[in-house]
Each structure stands twice: as C-alpha cells, then as structure tokens.
Amino acid sequence: MDKKEKNTLDEDLIQAIENTAENISTDENVEDNQESREKEANTGEKILNFAKSKTKKDKSSAELEEAKKQIEELKATVQRTQADFMNYKRRTEKEKEDISAFANEKIIMEFLGIMDNFERALNAFDDEESSVFKGVEMIKKQMEGALSKSSVEEIKTDCKFDHNMHHAVMQEAGENPDEILEVFQKGYKLKGKVIRPAMVKVSN
Numbered sequence: 320m321d322k323k324e325k326n327t328l329d330e331d332l333i334q335a336i337e338n339t340a341e342n343i344s345t346d347e348n349v350e351d352n353q354e355s356r357e358k359e360a361n362t363g364e365k366i367l368n369f370a371k372s373k374t375k376k377d378k379s380s381a382e383l384e385e386a387k388k389q390i391e392e393l394k395a396t397v398q399r400t401q402a403d404f405m406n407y408k409r410r411t412e413k414e415k416e417d418i419s420a421f422a423n424e425k426i427i428m429e430f431l432g433i434m435d436n437f438e439r440a441l442n443a444f445d446d447e448e449s450s451v452f453k454g455v456e457m458i459k460k461q462m463e464g465a466l467s468k469s470s471v472e473e474i475k476t477d478c479k480f481d482h483n484m485h486h487a488v489m490q491e492a493g494e495n496p497d498e499i500l501e502v503f504q505k506g507y508k509l510k511g512k513v514i515r516p517a518m519v520k521v522s523n
Contacts, residue, residue: 417510424514427471431507431515434462438505466507474506474517486516493522 437459480497506517
C-alpha cells in the first residue's frame with residue numbers, strides 16, 4: 320500500500336469517529352432515544368468494520384511486500400548458483416584437457432630425443448638425393464606431424480633471446496646484444512607450456 324492510499328484510509332477513519340462523536344453530542348440530552356442508540360450502534364459497527372478492513376489491507380500489503388522480497392532473494396540465489404556452476408564446469412573441463420595433454424608429456428619428451436637423432440642423421444648425409452636420406456626425412460616429417468596433432472610446437476629461434484623460451488649455453492661478442500647466433504638443440508612447447516627450452520648461442 321502506498322503512502323497516498325494510507326493517508327486516505329486514515330482520513331476516513333478519523334471522519335467516521337468524528338461523526339460518531341457528533342451523534343453522541345447531539346443526542347446526549349435525549350433520554351431513551353431508541354433511534355439515537357441504534358444510530359450510535361450502527362456507526363460504531365461501521366467504525367469497527369472499517370478498522371478491521373484497514374488492518375486486513377495493511378496486513379495483506381505487508382505480506383505481499385515480504386513475499387516479493389523473498390522472491391527477489393531466491394532469484395538472486397539461483398543466479399549466483401548458476402554462475403558458480405558454469406564456472407565450475409568450465410574449470411573442470413579445462414583441468415581435464417590439461418590432464419589429458421600433460422599426461423603424455425613424458426612420452427613426448429622421449430619422442431623429442433628421437434627427433435634430435437633424426438636431425439643429426441640428416442645433417443650427417445652428404446648426398447641429399449639418396450634414397451636413405453629421403454627415407455629418414457620422410458619418417459622425421461611423419462613424427463613432426465604426429466607431435467603437432469598432440470599440440471606440440473617448436474620454439475622459434477629467429478628472434479631475440481628470451482630466457483623463458485631459450486637456454487643460453489654459449490655467448491659470443493656480436494653487434495646486436497641478445498641475438499641468437501646458433502641453435503644447438505631445438506626447443507618445444509606443449510599447449511603453450513615450455514617442456515624443453517631451445518639450447519642456443521647468444522651474442523653479448
């Protein structure tokens with residue numbers, strides 16, 4: 320119930336009481352006036368009924384407001400619960416993906432050692448047109464494709480030295496500081512995580 324309605328009801332109640340007082344004052348010198356008594360009784364009954372009605376309306380309004388408040392609180396709780404559940408679901412899915420990816424890290428590291436040997440074997444060949452060279456090169460490319468499907472990528476070395484990606488095992492004077500001059504062993508990342516930094520020579 321808004322303030323305007325409440326004020327109107329209060330004014331009606333006051334008016335009803337004033338009418339009763341006026342009736343009583345007018346008839347107070349008339350003895351055994353049956354009509355006056357009946358009028359007073361009817362007016363008093365009207366005041367009582369009006370007061371009951373007003374109380375009932377006030378109570379209903381208060382209950383309605385309380386119900387609305389509880390509904391809003393429940394809606395807020397449901398929304399928070401849904402948001403928490405979606406965050407939990409996304410976090411769980413990511414954890415599953417990470418577990419699946421990094422569970423193979425040890426096996427992948429062993430394959431990287433084999434890749435190093437293929438690289439050395441290819442560098443040792445004098446005749447790159449020989450069938451043996453082409454066979455070794457084909458196997459190496461197949462392994463590279465398999466590693467790529469497992470989210471393994473080679474770390475770039477045609478850039479400035481980055482201690483997060485590269486491991487400097489030698490330094491040499493150069494025109495540009497922190498320039499990678501030579502790569503001794505390739506580095507790799509698994510889903511963005513460095514599992515083996517590149518071993519390089521850096522200018523100082």
